[in-house]
Amino acid sequence: MALLAEAVAAHQAGQLDAAEALYRRTLQHQAGQPDALHFLGVLCHQRNRSEEGIRLIRLALRATPQHADAHNNLGNIHKESGELVEAEACYRRALACQPQHHDALSNLALVLEAQERPQEAFEAFAELLEQAPQLGRAHYLMGMHRCSHVKEIEDVEQAVVCFRNALRCDSAHKRARDALGIGLYMLDRQQEAIGVYREWLACEPDDPVPRHMLAACGGEAPPPRADDAYVRHVFNGFAESFDEQLLEKLNYRAPQILVAALAGVLEAPQAALDVLDAGCGTGLCGPLIRPHARRLVGVDLSDGMLRKARLRGGYDELIEAELASWLRQDSMVWDIVLSSDTLNYFGELIPVLSAAHAALRPGGWLAFTLERLEGDEDRMELSASGRYRHARAYLERALLASGFAGASITSESLRKEMGKPVAGWVVLARKAGANPI
Ligand SMILES: C[S@@+](CC[C@H](N)C(=O)[O-])C[C@H]1O[C@@H](n2cnc3c(N)ncnc32)[C@H](O)[C@@H]1O
Known part of the structure; x- marks a missing residue:
């Protein structure tokens, strides 16, 4: 087991070569060890070998069919490969094993949303909030869901409340802060939006996002184009955060x-x-x-x-x-x-x-x-x-x-x-x- 712990530590430290070698050594000593198979599967996906990752996690699940995390991670690989139906099935299996699995529930809500099933997605986001009222991400995701389905101005008002709640639970949640500023601006509460970005900039003076967004709200003169640091910051974050892509890229044509x-x-x-x-x-x-x-x-x-x-x-x-x-x-x-x-x-x-x-x-x-x-x-x-x-x-x-x-x-x-x-x-x-x- 010491070898497996070493592999997990290397994996968590981002040392993927070392981690892969250690997982494989673990499996030589203990053929079929389910945790080694499961984590090696996640690692293979991170290294763009998703099919191998799926095969390994399925092997792990054959030995431990009640492993909610493994079902959830298998769902993530399918989700990130655009296989939303398979992803949904995995998240449902994770929740059948562990109904209070917050990651699996938020992932389920996101893939329902991405399959254009907004009512079911709303119910899943609402259930997540009920299960985890102190989870900033749960409030943020509900706010984003509301923003994606605005029918009347009250929907934006409710989204703004969600983003404020997200920040109350997790003051470091940058995306909630950004979304709060945009929501306030949409509601014509420009001065409040400017306040959000000024406060953010006061805490993080080198962050290109509040600087750019302050200009976007009229709080400073706009630059001739979005500066490189802002573009990199936004899109690197966006590329890694598949969830926001699913929510924000709806109907992108x-x-x-x-x-x-x-x-x-x-x-x-x-x-x-x-x-x-x-x-x-x-x-x-x-x-x-x-x-x-x-x-x-x-x-x-x-x-x-x-x-x-x-x-x-x-x-x-x-x-x-x-x-x-x-x-x-x-x-x-x-x-x-x-x-x-x-x-x-x-x-x-x-x-x-x-x-x-x-x-x-x-x-x-x-x-x-x-x-x-x-x-x-x-x-x-x-x-x-x-x-x-x-x-x-x-x-x-x-x-x-x-x-x-x-x-x-x-x-x-x-x-x-x-x-x-x-x-x-x-x-x-x-x-x-x-x-x-
Ligand atoms: C909204 S995405 C669109 C990507 C793609 N063309 C599409 O339609 O899906 C905008 C892209 O422009 C890139 N971008 C913005 N300003 C840029 C610049 N000055 N130089 C190079 N890339 C830039 C961003 O990094 C981002 O990947």
């Missing part, structure tokens, strides 16, 4: 809409083009655009997002870099620069659009989405979501100033936020020149 619009102006796919996915994130655009690409490269600031894109596969290269600076390094190298839901982290568009223009070959296409700011004025703003919104007049001027004449700009709903569709722009802009594709 930007990649599908953008690639469909682009396909409308391209020839039938012949795998002949050099394509850059600019701000590729977890790689949702990759499989959609791949049939057109001879070479597909993704660029992103967040190594967490890039890790997920690597797992998804389909890219020839994935590069960690700031987009506008990286684009400036080479000229006339891409047939397509595609950017889904990324340029809304840029307020001033001319620097990045000009860089994309220079990087495209003549006749090449720049395709991107933005969030839409209503009105005829030539302006953009940093909104309470932390993303920028651009008015059509601003966008048209920025495109022209960057060298793109005659771009197509259409309005589409790209995602839902607080239960409401968020209006966006889908832009197809072509670099003039003699090399039509």
Whole structure:
């Protein structure tokens, strides 16, 4: 057993090579030892060998079928592999073994939500709150659930109460603090939102999130684009936190809409083009655009997002870099620069659009989405979501100033936020020149 304890300690310390070797030695001494099989399964999944992980945990469960943690961890592997039905079954088995298993219950609620079964998800979140009223995460998840299904303003008010309760239980819960600020801003309680971010900044002066969000609430002048530290912080956290993805990415359609619009102006796919996915994130655009690409490269600031894109596969290269600076390094190298839901982290568009223009070959296409700011004025703003919104007049001027004449700009709903569709722009802009594709 000493060997197993050593393996677990190495695993907890993030020493995955050492931990794997120790688990395997444990299994040589004690074939079929269920804890070693179970933890080795979790480790295999962490090392992108999910199928092996599933097989090992199933073996462990054959020996100890009442092991709630093993069922829960098996569910997590299925959940993170997008196998929601299997994940749900595992969480239900965990709860059958141990009805008060809080992780399994919150995971069950999340996969119900992700399967668009909001009433059942609500009941599971409510049960979790009843079981664990002192658990900050339980209040936070209920708040996020309410935000995902806003029908009337009272839903946002109730969400704000949930986020306050989350912070009362766990004052270090940063996501609850962030969500509280956004909720207050949505309720037009701007001064309270500013107060939340100022208080947060006073405790953590180096944290890029409250600094950015203070500007988003009008408490400070907005930067020309979201700074690198903010983008990395938000998206690294997001990549690791699958739960928030499931809750926040509901009805997110930007990649599908953008690639469909682009396909409308391209020839039938012949795998002949050099394509850059600019701000590729977890790689949702990759499989959609791949049939057109001879070479597909993704660029992103967040190594967490890039890790997920690597797992998804389909890219020839994935590069960690700031987009506008990286684009400036080479000229006339891409047939397509595609950017889904990324340029809304840029307020001033001319620097990045000009860089994309220079990087495209003549006749090449720049395709991107933005969030839409209503009105005829030539302006953009940093909104309470932390993303920028651009008015059509601003966008048209920025495109022209960057060298793109005659771009197509259409309005589409790209995602839902607080239960409401968020209006966006889908832009197809072509670099003039003699090399039509
Ligand atoms: C909302 S995600 C969209 C990801 C992907 N394109 C999609 O549609 O699923 C925005 C991505 O843009 C990246 N990003 C934002 N600003 C960036 C910048 N200045 N340089 C590089 N990547 C950036 C973020 O790291 C994040 O992965």
